[in-house]
Amino acid sequence: KLEIEKIKLEKVEMKAKIVEETENKMNRVLVEEKAKFIELEQTKNELRIIEKDKMIDQIKNDLKNANIRMEQGSVQLQGEAQEIGIEDYLKDTFPMDSIEEIKKGVRGADCLQIINTPGREGCGSIYYESKRTKKFGGDWVEKFRNDMREKGGVSVGILVTEAMPNDMPKMGMRNGIWICNYTEFKGLSIALRESVIQLSSAVVSQENKGGKMAMVYD
Numbered sequence: 001k002l003e004i005e006k007i008k009l010e011k012v013e014m015k016a017k018i019v020e021e022t023e024n025k026m027n028r029v030l031v032e033e034k035a036k037f038i039e040l041e042q043t044k045n046e047l048r049i050i051e052k053d054k055m056i057d058q059i060k061n062d063l064k065n066a067n068i069r070m071e072q073g074s075v076q077l078q079g080e081a082q083e084i085g086i087e088d089y090l091k092d093t094f095p096m097d098s099i100e101e102i103k104k105g106v107r108g109a110d111c112l113q114i115i116n117t118p119g120r121e122g123c124g125s126i127y128y129e130s131k132r133t134k135k136f137g138g139d140w141v142e143k144f145r146n147d148m149r150e151k152g153g154v155s156v157g158i159l160v161t162e163a164m165p166n167d168m169p170k171m172g173m174r175n176g177i178w179i180c181n182y183t184e185f186k187g188l189s190i191a192l193r194e195s196v197i198q199l200s201s202a203v204v205s206q207e208n209k210g211g212k213m214a215m216v217y218d
Contacts, residue, residue, distance in 0.1 A: 082182060083110050083130045086160060089186060090128075094193065109147050109157075113189075115196055120204075124155035124196035126189065131161040141177050155196045160185045 083101075090099045090113055098114040109129040117123055129144050131137070140159060148154045158178045164170070171180035171188060180188050 078132050082132045082160065082162070085182065086128055086130055086185065087111055090189065093186075093190070097193075109144060109151075112151070112154075113193075115155075115193055115200075117197060120200070123200040125153065126192060126196065127151065127154045127157045128185075129157070129159045131159065131163070133161075134163055136161060136163045136165045141175050141179070144177055145175060155199075156192050158185060158188060158192070 087099055087101060090097065090111070094113070094115075096116045096118070098116065100112040100114065102110055102112065109127050111128040111130070113126040113128065115123045115125060127144075127148055129140070129147070131140060140161075144157055144159055148157050156178065157176070158180065160180060160182055162181060164181065165174070165179065168174070168179060171178070171184040173179070178188060178192070
């Protein structure tokens, strides 16, 4: 009977030992799996952070490039807006005149006004160059003069600019070219157009007088 009790006790102890070993093994496995899971999540989080940082850098770069393109486009649009403003004003103010836009990419100024009156067409012409930058270009006047020579038969040249020369705070003439801002151009265009018409009429009158005198002499 003692032997039987001893065997039973040994079985109980063995069972308890097996259970303990099994629990310890399971705990080790759980600890290892938990460590792997934590490591995996840390890796995922690290990659997510890298991805987000990369995305943020890409967005910043895209915004920078977009701002550059917007600034470049804005400068171009500002220049075109002034050109359109000049053309529209001339068409509205002088409906009898022919206002010719010089197409982009074609050598020359921006706009040519051919002056017409009820009594005579093509009395003369005014050439307009539009500039809208922060600084006045040192070669603008000479280039404009060359454009006028190449165009031929132009009576007057007006350079409309937002940035005036340092030594010319307001409207004036330089090397035969009138320089003014957009506001001044409106009054100047009216005055110069009238001057061109008067000069043309005087020339025609002198030509007629000259012809009559020649006939008398003959």
